[in-house]
Amino acid sequence: xxxxxxxxxxxxxxxxxxxxxxxxxxxxxxxxxxxxxxxxxxxxxxxxxxxxxxxxxxxxxxxxxxxxxxxxxxxxxxxxxxxxxxxxxxxxxxxxxxxxxxxxxxxxxxxxxxxxxxxxxxxxxxxxxxxxxxxxxxxxxxxxxxxxxxxxxxxxxxxxxxxxxxxxxxxxxxxxxxxxxxxxxxxxxxxxxxxxxxxxxxxxxxxxxxxxxxxxxxxxxxxxxxxxxxxxxxxxxxxxxxxxxxxxxxxxxxxxxxxxxxxxxxxxxxxxxxxxxxxxxxxxxxxxxxxxxxxxxxxxxxxxxxxxxxxxxxxxxxxxxxxxxxxxxxxxxxxxxxxxxxxxxxxxxxxxxxxxxxxxxxxxxxxxxxx
Amino acid sequence: xxxxxxxxxxxxxxxxxxxxxxxxxxxxxxxxxxxxxxxxxxxxxxxxxxxxxxxxxxxxxxxxxxxxxxxxxxxxxxxxxxxxxxxxxxxxxxxxxxxxxxxxxxxxxxxxxxxxxxxxxxxxxxxxxxxxxxxxxxxxxxxxxxxxxxxxxxxxxxxxxxxxxxxxxxxxxxxxxxxxxxxxxxxxxxxxxxxxxxxxxxxxxxxxxxxxxxxxxxxxxxxxxxxxxxxxxxxxxxxxxxxxxxxxxxxxxxxxxxxxxxxxxxxxxxxxxxxxxxxxxxxxxxxxxxxxxxxxxxxxxxxxxxxxxxxxxxxxxxxxxxxxxxxxxxxxxxxxxxxxxxxxxxxxxxxxxxxxxxxxxxxxxxxxxxxxxxxxxxxxxxxx
Numbered sequence: 001x002x003x004x005x006x007x008x009x010x011x012x013x014x015x016x017x018x019x020x021x022x023x024x025x026x027x028x029x030x031x032x033x034x035x036x037x038x039x040x041x042x043x044x045x046x047x048x049x050x051x052x053x054x055x056x057x058x059x060x061x062x063x064x065x066x067x068x069x070x071x072x073x074x075x076x077x078x079x080x081x082x083x084x085x086x087x088x089x090x091x092x093x094x095x096x097x098x099x100x101x102x103x104x105x106x107x108x109x110x111x112x113x114x115x116x117x118x119x120x121x122x123x124x125x126x127x128x129x130x131x132x133x134x135x136x137x138x139x140x141x142x143x144x145x146x147x148x149x150x151x152x153x154x155x156x157x158x159x160x161x162x163x164x165x166x167x168x169x170x171x172x173x174x175x176x177x178x179x180x181x182x183x184x185x186x187x188x189x190x191x192x193x194x195x196x197x198x199x200x201x202x203x204x205x206x207x208x209x210x211x212x213x214x215x216x217x218x219x220x221x222x223x224x225x226x227x228x229x230x231x232x233x234x235x236x237x238x239x240x241x242x243x244x245x246x247x248x249x250x251x252x253x254x255x256x257x258x259x260x261x262x263x264x265x266x267x268x269x270x271x272x273x274x275x276x277x278x279x280x281x282x283x284x285x286x287x288x289x290x291x292x293x294x295x296x297x298x299x300x301x302x303x304x305x306x307x308x309x310x311x312x313x314x315x316x317x318x319x320x321x322x323x324x325x326x327x328x329x330x331x332x333x334x335x336x337x338x339x340x341x342x343x344x345x346x347x348x349x350x351x352x353x354x355x356x357x358x359x360x361x362x363x364x365x366x367x368x369x370x371x
Numbered sequence: 372x373x374x375x376x377x378x379x380x381x382x383x384x385x386x387x388x389x390x391x392x393x394x395x396x397x398x399x400x401x402x403x404x405x406x407x408x409x410x411x412x413x414x415x416x417x418x419x420x421x422x423x424x425x426x427x428x429x430x431x432x433x434x435x436x437x438x439x440x441x442x443x444x445x446x447x448x449x450x451x452x453x454x455x456x457x458x459x460x461x462x463x464x465x466x467x468x469x470x471x472x473x474x475x476x477x478x479x480x481x482x483x484x485x486x487x488x489x490x491x492x493x494x495x496x497x498x499x500x501x502x503x504x505x506x507x508x509x510x511x512x513x514x515x516x517x518x519x520x521x522x523x524x525x526x527x528x529x530x531x532x533x534x535x536x537x538x539x540x541x542x543x544x545x546x547x548x549x550x551x552x553x554x555x556x557x558x559x560x561x562x563x564x565x566x567x568x569x570x571x572x573x574x575x576x577x578x579x580x581x582x583x584x585x586x587x588x589x590x591x592x593x594x595x596x597x598x599x600x601x602x603x604x605x606x607x608x609x610x611x612x613x614x615x616x617x618x619x620x621x622x623x624x625x626x627x628x629x630x631x632x633x634x635x636x637x638x639x640x641x642x643x644x645x646x647x648x649x650x651x652x653x654x655x656x657x658x659x660x661x662x663x664x665x666x667x668x669x670x671x672x673x674x675x676x677x678x679x680x681x682x683x684x685x686x687x688x689x690x691x692x693x694x695x696x697x698x699x700x701x702x703x704x705x706x707x708x709x710x711x712x713x714x715x716x717x718x719x720x721x722x723x724x725x726x727x728x729x730x731x732x733x734x735x736x737x738x739x740x741x742x743x744x745x746x747x748x749x750x751x752x753x754x755x
Contacts, residue, residue, distance in 0.1 A: 004683070030683060069679050116676045116749055118683060118742075 004028045005121045005165065006114035008106060009068065011056035013190050014125030017176050018167050020183045022123060023064035030119065031061040031068035034110060036077040036101075037198040059186050071113050073105060080104035082198055083217060086207050090221060092267035093342025094247040096152075096358075097196055098311075103155040111163060121163050128153055129169035129351075130161050137161035139295050139353040144172045151311045154346040154356035155293050204245045228273045229256050232265060232281055243267050246274045249282060249338035284339045286331035289357030292322060296354070305347040305354055307332070309339055320347060328357045339363075374685030375731050379572075379663060379724035380521055380549060381689055385615065386574035392618035393576065396611035403607055405599060414610050421617025425581050428620040429566065430557035437582045437603045438613050442548040442569035443472035445582035446515075448593035448604070449544045449565045450476045453513040454485065462486045464506045464514045466498050467707035468525065470546055473515045474703065489707075495658040496525035496708045504535035511539070517546035518556065522702050522720055523655040524664025526554065533562045542588065548572055548580075552623045553631070553661045564588050570612065574725070575619030579612035630725045634662040637723050637732055641665055644736035648743055654710070654718070663723040668710070672717045672746050680742040686735050689720045 007019045009031040022029045033054045054070055061068030081101045088095035106124065114122050127142035128150040136158050142148040156164075168176055180188035199206045211221040227243040230236050238256040240246070245253070250264040254276055262276040287309065303322075306315040307330055317333040330345060339362045346356035376384070396417065402410030404418050419433070426433040439445045450473065454461050465477045467489045481487045488506035492498050498516060507514065514536050519526050529545050536543040542564040547556050552573025558566055565588070569580040584590055584603070596605030623630075642665055645651050650670035669677065674690035681688055701715035710718075723732075 030679075067682065069675075069682075071675070113676070116673065116746065117679045118745070 002028050003121065004030060004119045005123055006030050006032050006110075006117065006119035007066075008110055008122060008124045009033050009057040009061065010125070011054055011060070011187065012125065012193060013180055013185075013187050014127075014168055014176060016057070016060040016125075016185050016187045017180050017183075018123050018125045019060055019064050019066060020179070020185060021167050022165075023066050029064070029066045030117070031057060031064070031066050032110070032114060032117075033057045033068065033070045034077075034105065035070050035072045035074055036105070037082070038074050056187050056190070063183075063185060069117075071110075073109055073113075076109050077101070077105055077198075082210075085196075086210055086218065088342045089203075089207050089244045089247075090211075090218070090269065092243065092269045094249075094340040095342050096311075096344050097198075098152045099155065099344050102152050107153075107156055107160045107164065111160060121165060123165040123167060125168055126153065126166050127168050127173075128166050130164060130166060131352075136296050140169075140351040141348070141353070142166075142168070143170045147173045150348075150353045151308055151344065151346045154295070154344060154353055156295060158295070161295070204241075207244065222269070222272070225272060228271070229254060230273055230275055232275055232277045237276065240274055243269055243272050243274055248340040279337060282337040283335040284332075284337075284362035285335050286318065286329060286363030287339045287345055287359050288361045288363055289328040289330060289345055290326060290360045292326045292328040292355070292357040294355035298322075299354070303347070303354070305349050308346045308348065309336060309359065310343050315348060326357075327360075329363060330357075331363060374682070374687055375727075375735065377686060377688045377721045377723060377727065377731075377735065380524075380661075380720065380722035382571045382577065383552075383574045383724055384726065385576055386619060386622060388622060389575055389615045389618045393611045393615040396614050402610075404610065405597065405607070417610060417614050418608055421613045421620075424617035424621045424624075425568075426583075428551070428556075428624045429568075429583055430559045431583050432586065434601070435558075435583050435586055437584060437600045438608050438616075439567075439580045439582055439604055440578055440609065442470075442546065442567050442572075442580045444593070445567035445569075445580055446470070446472040446544065446546055447476055448582060449567070449590065450480070450513060450515065451593050452590040453542060453544075454480055460484050460486070462488070462508050462511045464488045464490060464503060464511055464541075466490050466492070466503070466516045466527065468492045468496055468498060468520045468523075468527070468704045469515055469517045470521055470548065473517065473544070473546055477515070491707050492525070492704075494709055496520055496523040496655045496704070497658045498527050498532075500528045500531040500535065503532050504539075507535065507539045507541055511541045514541055514543040515546070516543065517548075518550040518561070519547070519554070519661050520655075520704060521549045522704055523666045523708075524549070524661035524722075525655045526550070526659040526661065529561050529563060536564075537562065549661065552619075552627070553634070553663055555627060558583055558585070565590075570616035570619055573619050573623050576612045576615040578609050579616040581616070626725075631662050633725060634723055637727055637729065638662060638665060640729060641721060641723070641732050641736070644732070645739075648736075648740050652714075654705075654708070665721045665723075666718060667721070668714045668718045669743060670717065671750075672743060674717050674719055676746060677719060677742060680746070681738065684738045684742065686738060689722070690716075690718065 005022055005027055009015045009019055019031050058068050081097050085095045085097045111122050126149045127147040129140040131138040131140055141150045211218045224242045226239045229238045229240045240255050246264045246267050248264055254262055260278050263279055263282050264274055265277045265281055266275040303320040305320055307318040308315045316336050319331045321329045341359050341361055343359050344356050345359050347354040402414035404415035422433040422436045426436050463477055465487055477487050490498055490503045516527055516529055516532050518529050533543050544565040545563040547566050548569045550556055551568045564585045566583040571577045592603055594605045599605055645667055652668045654666045678690045701712045705715040
């Protein structure tokens with residue numbers, strides 16, 4: 001039998017164009033959509049996992065002349081993406097659900113399911129590039145730097161990279177839309193989804209609703225009680241919303257008056273406390289990371305690389321010092337603001353993604369949270 | 372080419388003779404059967420002829436036939452009508468093997484205060500008539516028992532249950548949507564009060580269905596409006612589809628025995644082949660089933676994966692029952708039979724049709740054996 005490629009179709013513009021491109025290339029293609037978060041009762045139009053979008057995926061697949069199926073993955077999605085997202089907030093971290101979704105769902109469960117259906121390869125609408133070298137597969141940034149999504153893919157493995165196509169990696173977003181128009185895809189004018197796909201209103205309302213409605217999943221979740229807002233020396237400045245409504249680097253909604261602009265420096269769930277300070281206080285010299293992952297072979301010694309500490313961070317030159325148990329210390333050349341526990345730190349050399357880690361704390365910052 | 376079709380319990384292709392009968396009514400001929408003029412009169416005659424054809428098939432009289440759009444509508448109309456819309460108490464006896472168009476209405480009534488006695492089937496999917504009869508109470512307003520289950524194909528002892536109902540003075544609805552065209556159905560023999568059927572399950576078109584209401588039985592109408600269908604179902608009737616339904620009914624009447632024999636021989640061939648694949652349980656094997664339906668649990672197989680592989684290889688089958696999002700959920704009827712969710716999610720429904728051939732069955736068995744082997748080699752991880 002000929003090679004079969006499974007396209008992960010969300011019903012959005014990008015993955016629809018991927019389905020179109022592959023269907024035109026003459027190869028065998030099947031469209032698969034993941035039912036990730038069943039909110040049939042809610043109005044979810046415009047987000048990646050809404051039922052309407054899966055309807056869009058079906059229409060695009062028909063237009064491309066390929067078959068389309070929906071795979072139910074909502075339990076795994078909840079376990080690996082939604083619940084950790086909520087736990088991160090409850091434990092004072094800033095979550096990165098899109099990285100987790102790629103790592104656990106799109107390139108793990110999806111690839112496995114696609115293979116189970118007889119597919120040899122998979123393709124997605126991610127803006128990133130896979131480069132094959134004699135030493136294995138490398139992950140690189142997209143040609144369109146403004147659309148690059150390589151940050152979200154840093155936990156990919158060699159096996160996954162060997163089986164994945166990113167047909168949009170060499171393309172500009174504007175060309176992708178133009179292609180969709182020329183192909184008369186029904187989703188050609190669809191807006192991009194920028195928000196977190198499983199949250200339809202506010203994040204905090206979502207967390208509270210999930211915690212209240214699912215005591216079995218969140219047995220020790222805190223009640224919504226006003227937090228204490230303190231400065232970095234522990235002086236009480238006022239009372240705020242429950243602590244889990246704050247994330248590091250946040251400026252709005254602190255509810256305390258000050259001569260200077262105040263930012264959240266840290267969140268202490270145990271004490272229901274939020275520590276605030278100036279933007280200088282927010283700076284740190286580096287970070288301590290865990291669950292260190294290298295895409296290629298594990299490098300030796302200290303590694304020099306550019307490190308992105310959040311998806312829209314421009315990157316900073318840094319020294320990466322691996323420790324035992326997949327821990328790592330990263331020291332920036334220039335102090336950076338807003339090192340947030342729970343976010344991913346991703347290492348680049350030029351356009352190549354070396355790997356990354358999950359931020360557990362700042363390294364020698366002006367402010368150190370109580371252990 | 373979409374491939375070979377083995378999903379006739381979902382819907383059937385329109386028989387070319389049925390299509391032929393419909394063509395004038397989506398061509399030059401048209402008219403509202405309620406109109407007084409010649410156009411209306413011709414349309415009315417076409418509908419009345421179809422009513423006779425359907426009545427003849429059911430061993431009923433034409434005045435007892437009410438045309439509806441779908442079998443779901445017919446079932447809803449009876450349950451809602453018998454429980455009087457707006458009422459918040461009452462008692463219904465409902466078979467747990469019935470279709471969602473019955474079960475979901477009963478569940479809705481239950482949530483508004485009705486008392487529903489759900490009658491669980493045995494391991495073969497068969498309802499024990501004595502158990503059902505024992506659930507009837509003085510205030511029971513309706514008993515619901517489908518003649519044949521849509522997933523397993525189990526045929527229920529409707530005649531026997533209807534005798535209990537008659538004695539107790541309780542009306543009974545028999546959903547015969549899956550049975551018509553596959554087994555003989557006579558409303559006189561069954562002796563029920565309401566019976567529903569849908570044209571697209573017996574090589575008629577989509578959009579035409581009927582409800583038989585025993586003469587003398589009153590039913591509050593579900594749709595209000597004009598006086599169509601003797602005030603029992605308001606709304607302009609779907610003339611072309613009803614004409615097709617009538618023709619399809621007449622063809623069933625003439626060909627049922629030949630179709631049954633053909634289906635049974637294909638099914639035997641299919642099931643013999645399935646057993647050779649191994650680690651397969653055929654549900655309801657021990658009891659009377661529809662001649663076209665095979666529902667098999669395949670050990671260590673994720674049915675959705677198998678269904679997709681078969682579709683990609685050119686064979687359309689079903690995994691239990693389809694739901695709106697296109698994913699596979701364990702069917703409540705299977706769970707009621709005591710099938711585990713795991714087994715339910717590894718079950719395939721193959722429903723044959725009169726157009727299928729031995730050659731198609733043989734080719735299917737070869738592909739099925741290949742795909743099952745491939746999946747078993749890959750090992751399973753459930754679909755969620």
